[in-house]
Amino acid sequence: MSTPWTTLEKPRAALPAEVSPDSSRGERPRPPVMRGQPYLWLALFLLGVALFRQFGVSGFGDADLINTWLYFSVIVVGFYLVFGVSGQFAFSQAVFAAIGAYTSAWATRVALFGVDSFWMGVVVGIVITAVIAAAFGFLMRRASHFYFAIGTLGLSEIVLEVLRKWTDFSGASGDTTVGIRHISLFGYPLDNPYRIFWVWLGALALMLLLTIFLARSPVLREAIATRDQDVVAATLGVAILRSRITMFVLGSTIAGVGGAIFAHTKGFATADSFGIDLGLGIFVMLILGGLDSRWGPIVGAAFYVFVPQWLQGGVLGIPGIDFTVNVFGQEHRLGDFRDIFFGSLLVIAMIAFPEGLVGIGRRVRSLLLGRAHPAQRTWLSDLFGLTPKKQPAADEGARVREATVASPPPVGAGAIDGATRAPSGTPVLEAHDIKVQFGGVRAVDGVSLSVLENEILGLVGPNGSGKTTFLNALTGVVPASGSLRVRGSRVRLARAGRVRALAVVRTYQTPQTYDHLACIEDVLLSTADRSLTGITPACLGRLAVVRRDRARWEAAARALERVGLIGLAEEPAARLSYGQRRLLELARAINAQPQILLLDEPSAGLDSSETDQLVAHLRRLQGEGVSMLLVDHKLDFITSLCDRVAVLELGRLVAVGPAATVFEDHRVVDAYLGVDEEATSRA
């Protein structure tokens, strides 16, 4: 199926207007991650691995290989949270594993708290890893991508050097720390690969469960929003710093756990086993596996561990290719080309299949099922009747058509409301002497402007007069000076998101929607109710989180319904047209329950009927008591909506007042049309 959005215009008028927006879907929309059966899949996966190991694997070598696979999987699941979800370029995953390993080994060696069991050690390892990761994450809080990457390289050098030199801590003689205590369970030592397997499987199960918990709570979508557009996320009210640091600490700590288990199962450790080779290997595994799926790490690790073994002559009873190649006068088995193979695959993956093996799997599945894009439903859930009833694919077109046609809001009602609730004259947002400087240019030069309660204040001016920059200054997106009060309370400038806490919400000149989130998730980002959005409730208070989030979906669905996008709620925003993105941004603003709305050229790129709809939406919002600052170019749009109009020119305010008087003002005419030189000289 090709993208239907381009052909939307024609059938539009022909459709009956009374089609209810969600008639094709028996239930309310929800974030797509809430569909599907991740717990079932996890259980099946664990069962499958356990059965395979138990009955399909013989020999210490293969059993050990399976353990290595699980070890890498654990570390890379952590890296999936840091890099895949949160987008942080960290080379530090391997050294956090080292920190976990050495700390745990040290704690059991010196019998900290008088206990020398592995379980105490791993807890100490977790705490120390988390503390170091948090401190480092905090230090790096303002670092850009490259700086962050380089900073983590520096951290790796520091940690490895300290581990090599500080022998009192590492307990190493030479390069190697030996005699690390084995794990025991109920007094039963786990000292061979067969037994250790169960520890690894348990650890991986826990980590995967954690990723499911995060996906089915606000944590993951907020992390993705922070990754893709941090400034936008901040102005919507997402705590971006918290999101970044939490994901970094969480992912790094998972590596620490993996490292600790690794050290205690092997019984020895060297700093070099956590060096740059593992660091690069972690990247290879995640990216080859697929960095946007929790299964990516597992698939990638399997590839990384088993394929070279297979090339060496077979693995897990599967006969492999076994021949030697003469390179530079030396005989090499194919496994010796492992790193060349992986490195080239990394390059090829980036060029040809950036979604990794899991992405290829999805594409193949879609092809086999004859779908243009992956659906949430699976054959297994169908078999057990677990899939919520969905319409067949043929209905998709209809659903999409509704989406654009659906429910222009009752214009009359909103307008009447708006008329009855006239602006009261109390200022709700007072900006005083706002200045923004870019190098030598004063983009905004001492603008003082107040938005009155329940009014729509238009802000116009020629290109480059500083309108958008003014909005950016108010919302903390650019550094600015001056003072800003919202309903009497002072707001600090140059901090994105500060005004959001006071129910001030903005839209952007070009719609800033999230391609990697479904529309409903996008709308959910702005939710006013930010309780239970952290990782602690996500993991420990599942019921409360899901219940609370369900209420949030309801609110988001209402907002989408209001702008007529309900039929697209579960589609990724990337599939929306330009006009629909504008509506999505509006829905997001509505869902934020704003008292003050800052709109940056909301009518740009809309045709006349879409503009009419927009007018109706804004009138209705005004009727609900929202005050607005509206930047736009279309003068008739401004005149029809605004109670007052302010005019900017070259960063200065030249006029404020009712539209009729302002547009008569000669300074405004001059600003827009240029000065009549002759007239001026005559005067």
Place this chain on the structure above:
Amino acid sequence: MSNFVALLASGLAVGAIAALAAVGFLLIYKATGVVNFAQGELITLGAYIAIWLTQKDGAFGLGALGLVPGYVVTILIMFVIGMGLERVAYAPLRGRSIHVIVITTLGAAVVLRAFIGLWQGTTPQYLDSPVRGDVLKIAGANISYQRVLIVVVSAIVVISTILLFQFTQFGRQLRATAADRDTAKLCGVPVNWLSMLAFGLSAALAGLAGILLAPLGSVDLTLGFNFMILGFAAAVLGGFGSIGGVVVGGVAIGLVQHLFGGYVLRDYNAIFPFVLMILVIALRPQGVFARAAVRRL
């Protein structure tokens, strides 16, 4: 006093080394906005190619080249390799996100390192130098001529790179490409050719760095990576992207490492450059990135 002079000299030499390692990746960074994480491997490769050309049988049994001709040929080979790298690992990805491009350079790093490992094995090797073993005595301190040579060559490289960027047509076009590739193209700047040249030059500088750094110790697979990280630290300190700044940054980390590390916590002197770097990122994360981060919304 002699101890102080020796430490000071070591510090300066480290600064010059870091600068030499850094100029290569800064060149690409300035031309394309990408940090090439394979730069360290290129340094290693340069050292190995020089060894290969100058050892007793020479390349393909053609006989050993003299040291200086060997160096020159190495740098030429590296130039070609850099251009090839641009075609294979960068050109197909132009316009993709920074993440994607950086990961690709990582892939290139993995491949290069593995290739060198297959080719030369893992046993350390040694590169000869025309000034090997000679020592300069200043105020009672012994400073090897190799370090003096590194300082001199670094100075020449840095100055000529700055001149190249500021005062030549090539430099102007490079800066224009970095600022806005599409606009530069519309203005008739041969952007494809230019980014190949930038990668070639950068690899040639990596080769030069490898040649000069290798005689300081043994050559193994981690040679370039270690120096590159030092170069990163210097670049961060100097305000990433400024070629003059990298010298200042390099000398700063060299002095911290050898003066601070020489008197306090001697065992851990290798970590000081990175501690300093992390502090700089924490306290002054501005620089080129801060400007790049202002997007139009």
